[in-house]
């Protein structure tokens with residue numbers, strides 16, 4: 316099919332009041348989601364397990380049909396025309412790419428050519444991305460023999476070697492080591508800089524905070540917050556996070572009144588306090604460390620993770636925490 320050339324401004328992606336139910340309406344997976352992503356924007360979709368993130372992206376690329384609502388990219392109605400959706404959107408699924416029988420290099424070249432990239436240009440960009448992500452030693456390895464993390468990196472190269480107007484990444488950094496995760500984020504940013512709209516699903520709030528232009532937090536299918544990382548943190552201005560690394564196996568110490576909110580994951584106790592209580596918070600922490608109940612403490616600005624946890628309701632102690 317012939318697609319009209321994009322004007323230099325590119326196309327805006329717009330999903331409007333997208334609702335999706337499963338099981339004849341018994342499960343409401345997406346509840347009237349409205350999301351707009353501009354060309355060149357890296358947009359994060361964050362939310363706990365089962366929030367409806369994968370359901371949403373599957374509708375964008377035409378794998379599922381919304382129960383109601385519309386999804387448009389520039390002049391196209393992606394719901395009415397799922398073939399166009401697949402043609403215009405590159406998709407890295409949460410499940411691994413089925414590339415068992417191909418060498419990494421071949422899988423990438425095929426993906427680029429299917430998207431319409433000229434062979435030589437695809438090869439040269441493939442080599443550039445393989446270098447940038449430091450996966451050169453696996454370029455001739457069969458998919459079936461790749462480790463989980465490298466397989467995901469190869470999948471990422473497959474979708475970004477000749478990207479569509481929108482690149483959709485569902486948990487792209489899963490299984491990837493910290494160094495290569497950082498390299499992957501650089502390439503995700505670069506896709507945006509080159510004018511692609513990037514739609515990114517992730518659980519990794521701390522990494523997303525550094526890499527996305529805007530994000531939405533969804534919970535139980537509903538959009539509960541949206542904005543830039545710093546605008547979302549605005550409501551936590553004046554708050555600090557006080558963190559105590561408890562000695563292994565120690566119970567949570569009795570908390571002073573200045574602690575507004577707390578959560579514990581393993582031996583890590585995170586508390587939110589007011590800026591005005593910083594001195595008292597440090598004095599108390601030093602006392603806890605001095606008693607041997609904790610090994611160290613740290614005081615810093617509230618992070619996007621603190622906002623996320625407050626909004627999605629994960630404020631109490633984790634089951635593994637005591």
Ligand SMILES: Nc1ncnc2c1ncn2[C@@H]1O[C@H](COP(=O)(O)OP(=O)(O)OP(=O)(O)O)[C@@H](O)[C@H]1O
Nearest residue numbers: 337338342344362363364365366367368369370371
């Ligand atoms: N094919 C399906 N049939 C019925 N229910 C489904 C189906 N796929 C997903 N669901 C349900 O829809 C809801 C949203 O699931 P979805 O996979 O979109 O969540 P998610 O945000 O991607 O979660 P995760 O972070 O675990 O990947 C969940 O309640 C899930 O059980």
Ligand SMILES: [Mg+2]
Nearest residue numbers: 368369370409
């Ligand atoms: Mg998912």
